Amino acid sequence: MRYFGLILGLMVWMLPAAAQTYPERPVRLVVPFAAGGATDVGARVLAEALGQVLPQPVLVENRVGGAGMIAAEYVARSAPDGHTILFNNTSQAVLRVVVPNAPIDPVRALTPAVILSEMPMVMLVANNFPAANGREFIAAVRANPGRYDFGSTGGGGTLGMAALLFRKTAGLEMNEIPYRGGAPATLDLAAGRIALVFDVALTGFQTAKGGQARAFAVTSPERSPAAHEVPSWRELGVDAEMLVWQALFLPSATPAPIRAALHAAVARVQQGEALRRKWTELGVDRVLAMPPAEAERYVAREVERWEALMASVPAAK
Numbered sequence: 001m002r003y004f005g006l007i008l009g010l011m012v013w014m015l016p017a018a019a020q021t022y023p024e025r026p027v028r029l030v031v032p033f034a035a036g037g038a039t040d041v042g043a044r045v046l047a048e049a050l051g052q053v054l055p056q057p058v059l060v061e062n063r064v065g066g067a068g069m070i071a072a073e074y075v076a077r078s079a080p081d082g083h084t085i086l087f088n089n090t091s092q093a094v095l096r097v098v099v100p101n102a103p104i105d106p107v108r109a110l111t112p113a114v115i116l117s118e119m120p121m122v123m124l125v126a127n128n129f130p131a132a133n134g135r136e137f138i139a140a141v142r143a144n145p146g147r148y149d150f151g152s153t154g155g156g157g158t159l160g161m162a163a164l165l166f167r168k169t170a171g172l173e174m175n176e177i178p179y180r181g182g183a184p185a186t187l188d189l190a191a192g193r194i195a196l197v198f199d200v201a202l203t204g205f206q207t208a209k210g211g212q213a214r215a216f217a218v219t220s221p222e223r224s225p226a227a228h229e230v231p232s233w234r235e236l237g238v239d240a241e242m243l244v245w246q247a248l249f250l251p252s253a254t255p256a257p258i259r260a261a262l263h264a265a266v267a268r269v270q271q272g273e274a275l276r277r278k279w280t281e282l283g284v285d286r287v288l289a290m291p292p293a294e295a296e297r298y299v300a301r302e303v304e305r306w307e308a309l310m311a312s313v314p315a316a317k
Contacts, residue, residue, distance in 0.1 A: 201283025
């Protein structure tokens with residue numbers, strides 16, 4: 001930890017003077033999804049931590065719609081000075097497939113400044129669904145193709161991405177019910193109006209622990225440290241895995257020193273024991289502060305993987 005702090009100090013010392021004064025006014029984290037959902041929760045956790053180390057406040061702004069493209073375009077067209085930042089997750093990797101005729105190419109117009117975390121999705125099943133575990137759920141859906149509904153935020157959201165991967169791998173036919181965010185989908189799940197929602201561990205475990213639904217599986221290769229009692233997909237016989245990452249994106253024209261300054265601020269708060277413990281309690285498997293160059297390669301691999309996967313998955317029935 002002391003070595004990490006020394007490296008971080010050297011990084012800050014080496015930044016040009018302009019970057020050392022960053023930020024000069026309030027910073028906005030723009031979230032593509034509704035307040036109360038996992039992405040929004042993650043943004044607010046980070047905003048609170050950053051607000052304690054930066055000379056300016058960090059605010060969260062929700063810009064919902066267009067499968068996340070409205071927020072992405074807004075940030076891409078903002079001044080490239082690091083004061084308007086997109087806080088998004090794995091859904092960014094499929095945005096140009098989901099919205100093919102958008103006015104911007106989100107892969108070229110935005111650049112990842114830092115990867116923040118990795119966590120699984122949680123398979124949440126309604127309390128009134130006639131199954132006691134994940135294997136029974138799969139058997140029931142296979143025996144009744146097209147009868148049951150799952151909630152998603154559209155093909156470009158992680159809820160929909162996980163459900164499509166699950167449906168393809170397990171050979172299930174279900175009906176997709178779109179929502180504007182994970183929070184309203186979870187409300188309908190708790191009310192028994194839909195059978196299934198895949199939610200990010202950040203909020204999914206809270207839903208299960210609160211008794212609003214049952215956690216039947218996680219999408220990580222192994223069980224999550226945050227909920228050892230919940231089996232993995234592979235334990236249900238589903239030969240697939242999915243880890244959701246959260247990241248900060250800036251307009252591509254943002255100067256490298258500003259990107260480095262933002263990364264340095266994030267790295268500083270992410271090394272704090274209290275914040276790391278909070279992330280872990282919320283279901284994050286890996287707390288990261290991946291720098292810009294490495295983050296760019298990481299996201300490029302994810303774009304390649306998920307765009308190919310989305311192209312191979314038929315529309316929900």
